[in-house]
Amino acid sequence: MKTILITGASRGIGRATALALAAPGVAMTLAARSVSLLDEVAADVRAAGASAVIAPCDVTDEDEIRHLIEQTTIATGRIDLLVHSVGGAYVAPVTQITQTHWDEQVRVHLTSLFLICKHATPFMHNGGLLVYVASVAARQVFPNWSAYCAAKHGALGLLGAVREEVRPYGVRVTAVLPAATDTGLWDDLPGDWNRAAMMQPADVAAAIASLAAYPPHVAVEELTVGHVAGRL
Secondary structure, eight states: OEEEEEESTTSHHHHHHHHHHOOTTEEEEEEESOHHHHHHHHHHHHHTTOEEEEEEOOTTOHHHHHHHHHHHHTTTSOOSEEEEOOOOOOOOOGGGOOHHHHHHHHIIIIIHHHHHHHHHGGGOOTTOEEEEEOOGGGTSOOTTOHHHHHHHHHHHHHHHHHHHHHGGGTOEEEEEEEOSBOSGGGTTOSSOOOGGGSBOHHHHHHHHHHHHHSOTTOOOOEEEEOOTTOOO
């Protein structure tokens, strides 16, 4: 039985990844805030032959993360694949970003990853794979996206250090950097976005599934996935 944990599983890339990885012999824990949306995803995962449990969770709360990991590992004592996918961006000139908005971006994109790494990696052993869904904004910069870019850049630094810590145990750590992907992130953002030229969540999910299919000795440290049309 392969134990998989996916955060942000209720929608977007997280949901698409759950569907891409669902198969007989998979025990999947689906984490997000929305119970109703998680129930829908879980039903689809079960229809594909996997087992699924939902885990309503705030990934920025350490107690809830601790409980999430306990729930995920109760049956097998391990995590074979963890996909951490959280969304949400605040777009504004740096002079207009409040400290509340800044703290929220850091908490969602950086602190949540810290908590996941802290509590999940002790249950990941030889052949285990931790995938963090970052963004091309973790390597590039965009005007008015300073808080988001800073949090994503910091997340790559954290992930790189963790990668070196768990490497001796045969655990692989991959950052997936998608370009613009047509998810709910764009619904309320200011600006005129050509969503027809964006990737779909299933495109990114397919890349994650390919990573999971590699032999356990193959480590892909960073994978950038973009639309053939280039930047928006």
